[in-house]
Amino acid sequence: MTSSANRAVTLAAVVTVLNCVFLQGVQAGVVGDFNHAERCKDSLFMGTPPRGYLSNSFKKICQRYEDRPRYVTLYDPHKHIPIYSAYNFKKSDGDKQVDFPWMFEPQLASEKSSSNMEPFPQSTNMHMNFEDSQAVLEDYADVVQYERGQLNPDEHHADPLDKASTYSLTNVVPQIREFNIGPWAEHQDVIRKRLNNYCRGKAFLVTGVTTSGHTIRRNNMDRVAVPEYMWSAYCCTEFDQNAPYFVRYKFPAFGAYGLNDRINNQMVEVPLKNLEKFLKGRMDVDKNFQIFYNDCIPDN
Numbered sequence: 001m002t003s004s005a006n007r008a009v010t011l012a013a014v015v016t017v018l019n020c021v022f023l024q025g026v027q028a029g030v031v032g033d034f035n036h037a038e039r040c041k042d043s044l045f046m047g048t049p050p051r052g053y054l055s056n057s058f059k060k061i062c063q064r065y066e067d068r069p070r071y072v073t074l075y076d077p078h079k080h081i082p083i084y085s086a087y088n089f090k091k092s093d094g095d096k097q098v099d100f101p102w103m104f105e106p107q108l109a110s111e112k113s114s115s116n117m118e119p120f121p122q123s124t125n126m127h128m129n130f131e132d133s134q135a136v137l138e139d140y141a142d143v144v145q146y147e148r149g150q151l152n153p154d155e156h157h158a159d160p161l162d163k164a165s166t167y168s169l170t171n172v173v174p175q176i177r178e179f180n181i182g183p184w185a186e187h188q189d190v191i192r193k194r195l196n197n198y199c200r201g202k203a204f205l206v207t208g209v210t211t212s213g214h215t216i217r218r219n220n221m222d223r224v225a226v227p228e229y230m231w232s233a234y235c236c237t238e239f240d241q242n243a244p245y246f247v248r249y250k251f252p253a254f255g256a257y258g259l260n261d262r263i264n265n266q267m268v269e270v271p272l273k274n275l276e277k278f279l280k281g282r283m284d285v286d287k288n289f290q291i292f293y294n295d296c297i298p299d300n
Contacts, residue, residue, distance in 0.1 A: 029107035029115030040069040045204040052289030065165035079225035080135040084208030085151035092158045100167040108133040135169045149175030151207040179265040187267040201238025210282040231257040235296035253296035
């Protein structure tokens with residue numbers, strides 16, 4: 001083979017490799033990091049996810065719906081629940097749409113699958129293909145004490161497709177019914193109204209869990225972990241400087257946590273650093289655990 005032919009073959013090989021790398025880069029679903037727009041970077045303040053989680057088994061999901069990145073989720077494929085979901089808040093009237101189908105994440109089951117979340121197939125036998133890697137509809141079928149609690153709630157969005165994307169079981173944890181329809185729902189509405197009225201720029205939210213020993217069991221197997229506490233925090237650096245003090249001191253960032261139980265389950269609002277201190281004692285994180293980059297203080 002001539003040297004020019006060799007160069008042509010080598011060039012073709014390089015182009016093929018670059019194409020593969022490029023295609024992997026634009027592919028989302030389960031990702032190695034969130035550092036690119038197509039991998040949901042824009043859902044995070046300064047493009048930076050919470051830091052300090054010690055487990056290497058969690059999966060990073062860029063939650064894609066209808067070929068667009070919507071939000072990010074850190075997912076535990078062993079306990080079959082999200083550890084947190086992070087998203088952009090959009091001004092909304094708080095309507096909850098419940099006519100969307102529940103969906104799953106194909107790439108948790110197979111890396112070769114679609115990078116978009118997909119509705120569960122009608123056949124429950126098909127669900128067995130996914131249940132090793134994530135929760136399935138059957139896990140929530142016979143547990144009347146629990147509701148499917150969204151970490152990224154559809155009420156915090158205005159666009160119907162953004163709302164639809166929150167109905168993935170990878171964005172859902174089992175919440176005690178009294179907590180879900182009471183303190184949790186009330187807190188989400190309080191935050192919605194606060195950000196609607198006083199946030200003037202982008203608002204970034206992270207909502208997560210701490211886990212404990214409680215688990216939903218099915219067919220004598222541990223299936224879905226039940227969080228002990230739920231927590232949430234927001235970051236909005238451009239806010240109404242003339243807001244009343246009782247609101248203004250809760251900007252640019254504030255947090256809250258609540259016990260996922262029938263009683264003593266009120267949501268407690270606290271400054272961001274207090275929330276992080278509370279969570280450090282209840283999660284497998286290091287001393288540098290941080291929810292928002294630079295504590296929601298923008299780089300000037």
